[in-house]
Every structure is written in C-alpha cells, then in structure tokens.
Amino acid sequence: MRGRHLGRWAAAVPMALLALATVYPLLFTANVAVKTRRDYILDRFSPVSSPHLENFSAAWNSVGMARYFANSVIVVTVSVVLLLLLGSMAGFALSQLRFRGSSALFLGCLAALFIPFQVIMVPLARVMADTGLIDTYPGLILAYVAQFLPFTIFLMTSHYRTIPVEIVQAARIDGNSTYGVYRRIMIPLGAPALLSVGILDALFCWNDVLIALLLMPSPEHRTLMVGVTSLRGQYSDNIPQFASGVLIAALPVLLIYLFLQRQIADGVTAGSTKG
Amino acid sequence: MPIGGSSPAVGSAEAERATGTEIERPVRGLPGKTSRGVRAERLAPFVLVAPAVLIIVALRLWPLLLGVNFSFTGDGERNGTAVGFDNYAELLGDPLFRTALGNVGWLVVLLPVAVAIPGLLATFIYLRVPGHRVFRGVYFFPAVLSPVIVGAIFNLMLGYDGPLNTALAAIGLGPVDWLGDADIAMFTVTGVHIWATFGMALVVFLAGFSTLDTALLDAARMDGASLPRIIWHVIIPSLSRTLQFVFVTTMIGMLTSMFGLLYVMTSGGPEGSTYLPEFYVWIQQGQMNRPALASAASTVLFLIMLVVGILQVSVLRRAGSED
Numbered sequence: 161m162r163g164r165h166l167g168r169w170a171a172a173v174p175m176a177l178l179a180l181a182t183v184y185p186l187l188f189t190a191n192v193a194v195k196t197r198r199d200y201i202l203d204r205f206s207p208v209s210s211p212h213l214e215n216f217s218a219a220w221n222s223v224g225m226a227r228y229f230a231n232s233v234i235v236v237t238v239s240v241v242l243l244l245l246l247g248s249m250a251g252f253a254l255s256q257l258r259f260r261g262s263s264a265l266f267l268g269c270l271a272a273l274f275i276p277f278q279v280i281m282v283p284l285a286r287v288m289a290d291t292g293l294i295d296t297y298p299g300l301i302l303a304y305v306a307q308f309l310p311f312t313i314f315l316m317t318s319h320y321r322t323i324p325v326e327i328v329q330a331a332r333i334d335g336n337s338t339y340g341v342y343r344r345i346m347i348p349l350g351a352p353a354l355l356s357v358g359i360l361d362a363l364f365c366w367n368d369v370l371i372a373l374l375l376m377p378s379p380e381h382r383t384l385m386v387g388v389t390s391l392r393g394q395y396s397d398n399i400p401q402f403a404s405g406v407l408i409a410a411l412p413v414l415l416i417y418l419f420l421q422r423q424i425a426d427g428v429t430a431g432s433t434k435g
Numbered sequence: 436m437p438i439g440g441s442s443p444a445v446g447s448a449e450a451e452r453a454t455g456t457e458i459e460r461p462v463r464g465l466p467g468k469t470s471r472g473v474r475a476e477r478l479a480p481f482v483l484v485a486p487a488v489l490i491i492v493a494l495r496l497w498p499l500l501l502g503v504n505f506s507f508t509g510d511g512e513r514n515g516t517a518v519g520f521d522n523y524a525e526l527l528g529d530p531l532f533r534t535a536l537g538n539v540g541w542l543v544v545l546l547p548v549a550v551a552i553p554g555l556l557a558t559f560i561y562l563r564v565p566g567h568r569v570f571r572g573v574y575f576f577p578a579v580l581s582p583v584i585v586g587a588i589f590n591l592m593l594g595y596d597g598p599l600n601t602a603l604a605a606i607g608l609g610p611v612d613w614l615g616d617a618d619i620a621m622f623t624v625t626g627v628h629i630w631a632t633f634g635m636a637l638v639v640f641l642a643g644f645s646t647l648d649t650a651l652l653d654a655a656r657m658d659g660a661s662l663p664r665i666i667w668h669v670i671i672p673s674l675s676r677t678l679q680f681v682f683v684t685t686m687i688g689m690l691t692s693m694f695g696l697l698y699v700m701t702s703g704g705p706e707g708s709t710y711l712p713e714f715y716v717w718i719q720q721g722q723m724n725r726p727a728l729a730s731a732a733s734t735v736l737f738l739i740m741l742v743v744g745i746l747q748v749s750v751l752r753r754a755g756s757e758d
C-alpha cells in the first residue's frame with residue numbers, strides 16, 4: 161500500500177512540471193504584456209511590480225484591432241446561429257423521422273466530415289469569386305457553415321437518437337406537426353447538446369485563420385486571428401505591445417474556457433464515444 | 436429526390452375535408468388534419484434537411500470534384516486546357532513539395548509519441564494521482580487557443596534569448612536556434628503543435644476510461660501486476676476503439692491544422708524546411724497564382740489522408756482482434 165502511494169506521488173511530480181510548462185508560456189506573455197519597452201529590454205523575466213496597462217489600450221486602438229474584433233464577433237455569431245439551426249433541423253430529421261434516403265444522407269454527412277478544408281480551398285475560392293461572395297461577410301459565413309455543418313449534424317443526430325420515440329409520439333398525439341415537435345420538443349431537449357456544439361463551433365470559427373485569410377483579402381475585412389498574424393510585423397520593435405495584442409485576441413477564448421470547460425469537453429468526447 | 440414529385444396541395448375543397456389519406460398513416464393522421472397538412476407532414480423531413488444538404492453539396496462535395504478535375508488542367512497560358520498528369524509530374528519534381536512529403540513522413544513517425552503522451556497522462560489522471568483534477572483542467576486549456584495565438588506566444592518563448600534558451604543556459608546547454616535551423620525547425624513546430632493539442636486527446640482518453648471495466652483493473656491489481664503490465668494487458672486492449680479514434684484524429688490534426696503555426700512561426704522556412712502539403716497548397720494558390728498546381732497538391736493531400744486513415748484503422752483493428 162505504501163509503495164503504491166509513493167508511486168502515485170512519483171507520477172505527480174513530472175505531471176506538475178508538465179502543468180507548469182503548459183501554463184508558463186501564457187504567464188510569461190501576460191507578464192511581458194504589462195512591461196514597458198525599457199523594462200522588457202532590461203529584463204524580460206522578472207515579474208512586474210507596477211503593471212503598465214497602457215499597452216492594451218495602445219494595441220486596441222492602433223492597428224485596427226477593434227475593427228478586426230468586431231468582424232470576428234459578427235461572423236462567428238451569425239455562423240454559429242446558422243450552424244445550430246440547420247444542424248438541429250437536419251439532426252432531428254435524420255434521427256427521429258424515417259424517410260427515403262435518410263441513412264444515405266447520414267453517411268454522406270459523415271463522409272463530408274473527412275474532407276479537410278485544404279483539399280477544397282482552391283475550387284471553393286473560385287466558386288466564391290464566381291458568385292461574387294469573395295471578400296464579403298456572407299461568403300465567409302457560408303464557408304464556415306459548410307465547414308462545420310457535418311460535425312454539427314453528426315453530434316446533433318447522435319444526441320437526438322437518445323430521445324425516446326415515445327416522447328415524440330406523445331407530442332404528435334397532442335396535435336403537434338413535425339415542425340411543432342421540432343420547436344416544442346427538440347429545441348428544449350436538445351439544449352445541452354446545442355450548448356456544447358455551439359461552443360465548439362464558436363471556437364472553431366473564432367480560431368480559424370486559413371479560411372478567413374483565403375476568403376477575406378481586404379484589410380478592413382480581416383478577422384481577429386488574421387489581424388494577429390500581422391501584429392508581429394507592426395510591433396517588431398515593441399514586444400510588450402505585441403504581447404498585449406495577442407492577449408486581447410486570446411481573452412474571449414480564455415473566458416469561455418474558464419466558465420464552460422465542461423461543455424467543451426462534452427462536445428469533444430461526444431464525437432469519440434458515439435462514433 | 437422525391438421532393439420534386441409532389442406539389443403542395445392547392446385545391447381548397449380538398450383542404451377543407453379530412454379524408455381517407457389519414458388512414459394510410461395512422462401515426463401521423465390526426466383528428467382535424469387536412470390533407471394539405473398530411474402532405475406538408477410528408478414533406479417535412481425533406482424541408483428540414485434540405486438547407487443543410489444544399490450547403491454541404493454545393494460548398495464541400497462539389498468543390499472536391501471540381502478540384503480533382505481542376506488538377507488535370509493547366510495554369511496561366513494553358514488555363515482550362517487538359518494537361519493530363521503534368522501538374523502531378525511538376526509536383527514530384529518540386530523540391531519544396533518533396534520536402535513537404537518528407538515532413539509528412541516525420542509526422543507519421545512522431546504520431547505514436549503524440550498519442551502516447553496524452554494516453555499516459557490520462558492513465559495517471561484516471562488512477563487518481565494527487566492533484567488529478569487540477570492537471571485535467573490545466574492540460575486541456577491550450578487546446579482551445581488558436582494556432583495563431585499559440586504560434587505568436589511561442590515566437591516569444593523560442594527566441595534566441597527567450598525563456599527556453601535561458602532555461603537551457605541555466606543547466607549549461609544551448610542556445611538552440613529553434614526556428615532558424617533547418618534541421619530543427621520542423622521538430623520545433625511539431626512539438627508546439629503537440630503542446631497545443633494533447634489536451635484534446637487527453638479528454639477523449641478520459642472519456643474512454645470512464646467505460647473501462649473496473650473489475651478487470653482491480654483483478655490485475657490484486658494479482659500484483661505492475662503498471663506497465665496493466666497498461667499493456669488491460670488498458671490498451673479495453674480502449675482499442677478510443678485508441679483508434681485518437682490515432683486517426685491526431686494524424687488528421689497534424690496534416691490539417693498546423694497551417695496557423697507554420698504561417699506565424701516559420702512561413703515554411705528556413706530554406707523551405709517546414710513545408711507541409713497544406714502550406715504548399717496555400718503558397719501555390721495565394722502567392723504563386725498556380726491554382727491548378729495547388730489543386731493537384733490538394734488531391735495528393737486528400738489521398739495521403741485516405742491512405743493513412745484506412746491503414747491505421749485496419750492495422751489497429753488487426754492488433755485489437757489478436758488479443
């Protein structure tokens with residue numbers, strides 16, 4: 161018994177070191193972000209005693225960060241709402257309603273899940289250019305919806321399969337049409353899954369850089385992550401301001417993580433256990 | 436599609452009466468329902484899936500076909516004309532693309548490491564190492580950060596006089612030019628990718644552990660089996676499905692989500708040593724204006740992913756059935 165106890169502590173020490181290695185880069189960046197340029201050049205490691213918060217306002221105001229931030233918020237919000245709406249509609253139909261071709265559709269959806277964006281990006285850019293959707297908000301939103309819809313449908317279908325058929329039948333006997341069942345039963349009962357999937361979709365869209373880089377070439381249409389890639393060039397001689405810009409871009413995600421960690425983990429694992 | 440066949444009922448007389456159609460479908464035919472309602476009901480599943488199907492077909496499946504077709508046409512002056520396998524021949528002759536393929540080989544070699552790290556950590560967390568709750572929360576957090584953010588942070592960490600080299604100097608090593616040395620840069624970026632994503636696999640492993648038969652584990656412990664033996668004989672066989680999932684998703688992740696890191700950390704350099712197929716596609720499409728060549732590279736990437744996925748599934752399935 162004693163030996164096993166010792167063994168568990170022996171594992172805990174390297175794991176604690178690894179945990180430190182996991183958080184240190186962010187702590188280091190946060191510390192750098194509140195230094196003055198002079199402090200940074202003199203000593204980049206020592207903890208700051210009086211934080212120099214002006215870096216954040218300077219980064220926010222100077223290089224269009226506010227604009228990029230707004231672009232990201234608009235695109236991500238609309239994309240996630242559409243993803244959840246279309247994903248839950250299709251998930252409901254594929255899990256609870258029997259119709260001709262439903263299993264083939266579900267398989268097609270699974271297949272689409274395995275087409276990475278890199279494989280279709282060249283023709284997609286051309287389709288967007290031909291339809292005039294390139295460099296527009298609707299174009300980027302459509303691309304995000306198309307990219308993450310198979311995943312959303314897959315998880316919503318798996319979730320709705322766990323709802324007993326009896327509940328749906330009872331709702332029908334009460335006089336609900338299919339649309340009524342969707343609105344009154346599927347939306348409320350799907351809420352936990354919608355929350356997890358919605359958070360994951362939001363993270364995917366927020367964190368994307370390739371799709372936005374490809375489909376939104378104008379500087380004023382940059383999303384926040386594309387904006388971050390240009391920070392380094394602008395602040396090559398002002399690392400603290402660079403660090404504070406990076407932190408501003410990471411902040412929404414860190415907040416979501418702090419408060420909704422369990423839902424994120426649920427979404428990630430739902431794909432593995434139900435697949 | 437059967438949608439086109441049935442037009443919506445317009446006859447008002449028909450709509451007013453609740454008629455025999457209901458009897459055909461007793462579950463759906465409800466008192467007071469008109470036949471227009473019945474028809475709307477029959478169409479409902481198609482209406483519900485139609486928008487999703489349209490978007491997926493138009494913006495994912497159709498571009499896939501278009502891209503494969505595109506890869507057999509020419510660029511520039513030969514735009515639109517069929518050129519057979521010319522683009523593929525050019526790819527094979529391009530040292531940058533060959534480097535990209537070689538780097539894919541390295542990723543396959545490193546894959547077991549990228550799976551073993553979260554697997555081992557999940558095992559310890561499952562065995563309730565002191566502080567396991569904290570570890571679980573901390574390890575997962577980089578997984579939610581964008582590769583762009585991670586890359587920017589590690590540009591600071593890996594600088595020539597940055598924290599990592601300073602730490603190495605403290606124990607008498609280095610400094611190492613992590614991103615500037617062509618022999619090292621690809622491993623550095625891969626290491627950062629593993630740092631940023633092992634939390635995802637960890638969470639998946641932990642979900643797998645929650646389905647593990649604890650009686651089996653207790654029996655092995657009673658028999659005094661050592662931890663490595665427990666992992667090898669109990670945990671790995673019981674988690675074969677989870678392992679299979681993690682192997683495939685980790686490989687897909689390595690092939691398709693390192694773009695942000697490459698873009699921010701190395702831009703493919705130094706000397707083109709950190710090219711991956713996805714980055715090559717981007718450069719040919721975005722910078723070199725060679726969309727047809729880029730399409731050929733995309734098609735090769737897709738084939739690699741298919742082959743890797745099928746191989747892994749069949750190898751792991753065989754390994755699982757031998758037990």
